Amino acid sequence: MILFSGKVFANEVNSHRDQVIELDKNGTHLKYFSQKQDVVIIKNLLISVQSRWEKVVQRLVERGRALDEARKRAKQFHEAWSKLMEWLEESEKALDSELEIANDPDKIKTQLTQHKEFQKALGAKHSVYDTTNRTGRSLKEKASLTDDNLKLDDMLSELRDKWDTICGKSVERQNKLEEALLFSGQFTDALQALIDWLYRVEPQLAEDQPVHGDMDLVMNLIDNHKVFQKELGKRTSSVQALKRSARELIEGSRDDSSWVKVQMQELSTRWETICALSVSKQTRLEEALHQAEEFHSVVHVLLEWLAEAEQTLRFHGLLPDDEEALRNLIDQHKEFMRKLEEKRAELNKATGMGETVLAICHPDSITTIKHWITIIRARFEEVLAWAKQHQQRLTSALAGLIAKQELLEALLAWLQWAETTLNEKDKEVLPQEIEEVKTLIAEHQTFMEEMTRKQPDVDKSKHNWKHSPTSSLYPSGSQTQIETKNPRVNLLVSKWQQVWLLALERRRKLNDALDRLEELKEFANFDFDIWRKKYMRWMNHKKSRVMDFFRRIDKDQDGKITRQEFIDGILSSKFPTSRLEMSAVADIFDRDGDGLLTKRNVFLFSNVKLHFRIT
CATH class of the missing domain: 1.10.238.10 (EF-hand)
Structure with missing residues (x-):
């Protein structure tokens, strides 16, 4: 269903490809017939659309890959589950069909040998059972639909119940064959078979056998140990039967029965050892499970916090142009950095727990524990890098904002001085000497050149804040009033226009005065x-x-x-x-x-x- 929805969505996205291409063509064509400020807006809109389109396509490709990978994992799990269930059902039928036990000792031994072969095959399937179980749990953790969760839960429960049933029937048949062998008079063979089994299972219960690891492995070990404990409990009757047979044999035998006592002493010792080791392993497994749960909890709580932090850092939006708001963001980020440093202690705790587990870890779980340690370290470093990058961005934004404000205030102060100076000079009486007027014109030309040099700074201050587009700062008949979010910028623009008009008027008056004086000079010699x-x-x-x-x-x-x-x-x-x-x-x-x-x-x-x- 999800694959089908993904294909439908992919087709829908692909159907919009021509529209995006056509939009790009129309936008490019429109740029050639638009004003300069409109060209910038059109260009930014096209870039935004193209960027969003590329992100959608990229996410679509990534989701397609993820769906294919999920489909492969689900298919592999289903095939493995089906094959294992099929084998278990066939094995159950075989066990049910072999309920009859022979009376002849040789036939019983043959049945016992055949059953041992079956137990070897069952043991060989144990790794397949563990792998299938672990794959199912992994799929269940990643499943987003409730129906999928329930279905996977049912499949895993069915597999576990079937496995436990087969193991129980196998142990039961083993006990019955051994008891039949014992009752057929083959005391020695039955005793030896039980001792052999005790020696065979003892290494699995040894204190030096690692039981620590990730939760999945420890849970599997606990499930396996429960199966063993059931088998151990069912063999109790065989031990009791052997002890009764041994007492009867000793009491009724006239021959030397010391060997029976030795064998029974060995059986009792082995049996007590195995029982003690079973209890010890149960305790160690419980401790390992507690440790695995604690490690799992610490790791996933840390990863969830890091995921939320990364999401916040990556999608924080545009920074404000207001200094107070920007400083508030910087204070908030400082608080975030403090929390991040506190999380470093949790990271060290989690990695320390992981290293502790690794030191006594089961070989099958070494890769998993190392993987989790690597993941949390890498994720922490990623978030730390994002945090430092955002901190640098905030610092640069604040420095840039302060620089913009300083430039704005410097320009306003200069314009105030320029306006005052022009107004004062306008009140002065113009001289009647040509050279003095030329000196004033030269001085005013220097002022106009200085004003021209400040034009880029005014444009820069104007564009530092969002505003409605305009053609020029110089006054003209068709010019519209510039409005920005910053009232100081609006003041700068209006003041600049005012000073520019005053400067132009001053230049006109000086030029008119010079023309008049030169005309009078020429008129003095009029004939x-x-x-x-x-x-x-x-x-x-x-x-x-x-x-x-x-x-x-x-x-x-x-x-x-x-x-x-x-x-x-x-x-x-x-x-x-x-x-x-x-x-x-x-x-x-x-x-x-x-x-x-x-x-x-x-x-x-x-x-x-x-x-x-x-x-």
Whole structure:
């Protein structure tokens, strides 16, 4: 079901691939026809979509691999479980079909030999049983669906019950064969078979046999020991029967029966030893289970905390632009680092417990314990690396924020000084000497250059905080007001625009003053006759007449034009002169001072040589 859902989701993701490609094409095409600030937004959106798409595809591939791996493990477990259950059912049928025990000693020995072969086969299957059991438990721990959990639990319970049943029937048949051998008069063979069994199981119970390890192994060892204890309990009747037969044999025999006493003494010694070793192993297994549970708990609690910590560190989101909020995050991270250092003590405790277990560990569990020790160390180092990286990021962000604020305040202070200086200079009377005005222009040009050099810092301060896009800081007719999250930045932008306008106005006034002074200087040597000749040559070159010019200006045809109409008319004709010169010329023609020029004056202007010099 999960595989099918995964394939459906994979098909759904793949169906959106063309849409992502088309979106990228449209976005790229749109960038060529967009404004600069919009291009940046489109580019960031495309990068975000592409990044998210790649993450989805990568996670899809990883999930596909995980599902395939889970399917393989589940298939292997199911096949192993089915084969083992099939073998156990066949073995149970065979045991049930062999209930009849012969009366002849030789046949009993043959049945006993055959049963020992079966027990060897059963012992050989024990490793398969342990592996299947462990695989099932592993799948159960990783199962996310309740139905799967219940099904795996049922399968493991069925396997365990079937195994215990077969082991119990095997021991029961062994006891019955030995008792039959004993009752058939083969006391020696029955005694020797029991002693052989005691010698065979004694190494498994030895004090130097390791029983420590991970929980799965210890649980398997405990299950195996329970099976052995059941077998040991069932053999108690065989021991009692042998002791009764030995007493009867000693009491009824006339021959030397000392060998019987020796054999029975050996049996009693072996039996007591095995019972003592069984109790001792039970105690050691309980201690090993307690130690394994404690190690398992410490490791998994630590791993869960590390997983949550890593999740928090990896997906913390964007850092705030507010200094107070950033300092709060730094304080929180310091508290996290303190907890992480406290977790180092738990790490040392867990690794110490693991090393202790390794020193007395069962060979089958060495790899597992080493694996858990390696895992918790690696995970701790990963989280520590993420924590240090985040700490560096927070520190850098705070340093950058302080630097941005210092730059912002420095710019605001400079702009305040610049505004005050420009306003004070604007109140000063401009000098009437050309060189002094040129000096002021040079000084103002230096100021404008300094302001231009500060332009990148203003742009940098503006873009350090999120804001609505705008074209330029310089004022224009179509410009929109910039708004940011930081009121100081808004103040900077408005102040910058204000100072820039003041600087431009100051430059205009200085240039106008210089032009006026230079014009006055040139006008000091004004010669009307030279000006008249120059104008007449210009009119002749244009093949025009002065009277035609007069009639064009005289709208009402009354033979008179105003002084201002005359000046504006000459200036609008593009004749190279100045308003100051034209004012002087108008004074010459306006002899009575009434502000009007007559046609007669203009006629004289074009035919009579006048000489007028301003000193």
